[in-house]
Amino acid sequence: MTETPxxxxxxxxxxxxxxxxxxxxxxxxxxxxxxxxxxxxxDLPEPRTQLRQxxxxxxxxxxxxxxxxxAPLSGEVIEVNQQAMDxxxxxxxxxxxxxxxxKVKPSNVSELDSLLSADQYDTFVATAAG
Amino acid sequence: MVPFAGWEMPLxxxxxxxxxxxxxxxxGIFDVSHMGRLIISGPDAAVLLRRAVTFNVNRLKEWQxxxxxxxxxxxxxxxxxxxxxxxxxRFLVVGNASxxxxxxxxxxxxxxxxxxxxxxxxQSRTAMIAVQGPRASQxxxxxxxxxxxxxxxxxxxxxxxxxxxxxxIAEGGYTGEEGYEIIVDAGRGHALxxxxxxxxxxxxxxxxxxxLRLEAALPLxxxxxxxxxxxxxxxxxxxxxxxxxxxxxxxxLLRIKREAVRxxxxxxxxxxxxxxxxxxxxxxxxxxxxxxxxxxxxxxxxVSIGMAYVPVELSEVGxxxxxxxxxxxxxxxxxxxxxxxxx
Numbered sequence: 001m002t003e004t005p006x007x008x009x010x011x012x013x014x015x016x017x018x019x020x021x022x023x024x025x026x027x028x029x030x031x032x033x034x035x036x037x038x039x040x041x042x043d044l045p046e047p048r049t050q051l052r053q054x055x056x057x058x059x060x061x062x063x064x065x066x067x068x069x070x071a072p073l074s075g076e077v078i079e080v081n082q083q084a085m086d087x088x089x090x091x092x093x094x095x096x097x098x099x100x101x102x103k104v105k106p107s108n109v110s111e112l113d114s115l116l117s118a119d120q121y122d123t124f125v126a127t128a129a130g
Numbered sequence: 131m132v133p134f135a136g137w138e139m140p141l142x143x144x145x146x147x148x149x150x151x152x153x154x155x156x157x158g159i160f161d162v163s164h165m166g167r168l169i170i171s172g173p174d175a176a177v178l179l180r181r182a183v184t185f186n187v188n189r190l191k192e193w194q195x196x197x198x199x200x201x202x203x204x205x206x207x208x209x210x211x212x213x214x215x216x217x218x219x220r221f222l223v224v225g226n227a228s229x230x231x232x233x234x235x236x237x238x239x240x241x242x243x244x245x246x247x248x249x250x251x252x253q254s255r256t257a258m259i260a261v262q263g264p265r266a267s268q269x270x271x272x273x274x275x276x277x278x279x280x281x282x283x284x285x286x287x288x289x290x291x292x293x294x295x296x297x298x299i300a301e302g303g304y305t306g307e308e309g310y311e312i313i314v315d316a317g318r319g320h321a322l323x324x325x326x327x328x329x330x331x332x333x334x335x336x337x338x339x340x341x342l343r344l345e346a347a348l349p350l351x352x353x354x355x356x357x358x359x360x361x362x363x364x365x366x367x368x369x370x371x372x373x374x375x376x377x378x379x380x381x382x383l384l385r386i387k388r389e390a391v392r393x394x395x396x397x398x399x400x401x402x403x404x405x406x407x408x409x410x411x412x413x414x415x416x417x418x419x420x421x422x423x424x425x426x427x428x429x430x431x432x433v434s435i436g437m438a439y440v441p442v443e444l445s446e447v448g449x450x451x452x453x454x455x456x457x458x459x460x461x462x463x464x465x466x467x468x469x470x471x472x473x
Contacts, residue, residue, distance in 0.1 A: 037337075038147040040427045041403045059456075061405045063146045063427045064337060066456075 009115035011072040036062035039088035079103035135227035140335035152332035157263035166230030172247035186371040190215040201379030206357035257319025262309035306346025347468035394445040400434035404460040
């Protein structure tokens, strides 16, 4: 497994969010891509869509199953990673880097306090996986 | 690992798409020991089997096999099987894991007083491994036996010696590729699996088994076939021999054929992004006209494919339908069967 980067926060729904220069990148975790297996399609919101923390933002289909993606923070979608939309396998290969999904303008960065640190997320996953 | 018909089965090893592509382009191995295996033997073995299944087993020469269906009296499908004629009075019947006991009991129940035949369940004493893909024969030649593989005709089978014990090999499989299935006694299954791995066969799980068979439009019992479906609407009329000899379900099948079927199992290919899966409704102009019985993503075609029973008038190749994917309508077309055919 890829090491969980410490430069971002994690939701219990297995999304990550990384703040940089007032913008937030959002993606799914290595654990999520591993569980889903071969990713096939993403259904993601258009730019200018307003996201609300913890509400469903889209879906990801893998060969195995479909899964909902939840917004780890509130804000406005600025950009969708077209590369990930066209070649979802890059999310399997590099979920924390090239495989980001959305660029978001956060409406309330203090929401990130409710998310998990990398260490907390690792513990959460280890417990959940039993 | 996932539970499957009382067995713990691997869904995947390296990944479904990776395993799928290995079978299409190289060779993969599947542990299919969960499949039902019956030996029907005795002077009346052929008589019993002719009464049990839709295919006339008397057409089989020794060391040949054929697909067959076990029907209820009303023509509903109890199971789909492969029947192997070993010698004049001995047959191997391979059925689905979920139906292993049903098949055995059903066939045994058709034994009549005076018949000289025994039905023996050999599933728990043997292991079964499928080797599938364009390199399957090469891998088997390296690991098992070179000479025997070359002699094996399409749909042929034979008994041979493997690791000092009796074993069975048959040409065939469930992936749409060239392939073989080997049965050895249970204690030698592991050694055979290791030998094939060493020869660089790709280990494959249930996930790839499902995507491969779906591309080949091979029906799966419990999804595309069950007791509420009959061979004609499932596109399996070619497995029904309506000759002079009686068999279970024949009267009903004659009637169904005469009256013509009302629905057909068709192949659907999505025209947009989205994945149809089993259970999803199939629609035309907002009306539900059927249900997806098997569905998924085709790694070979790069789109979602599936099978569904739809009214005969909507079963023509080219018909445009829609699949309800959690409220979104996914356009899909009826396409020619199968989705994938090896070149």
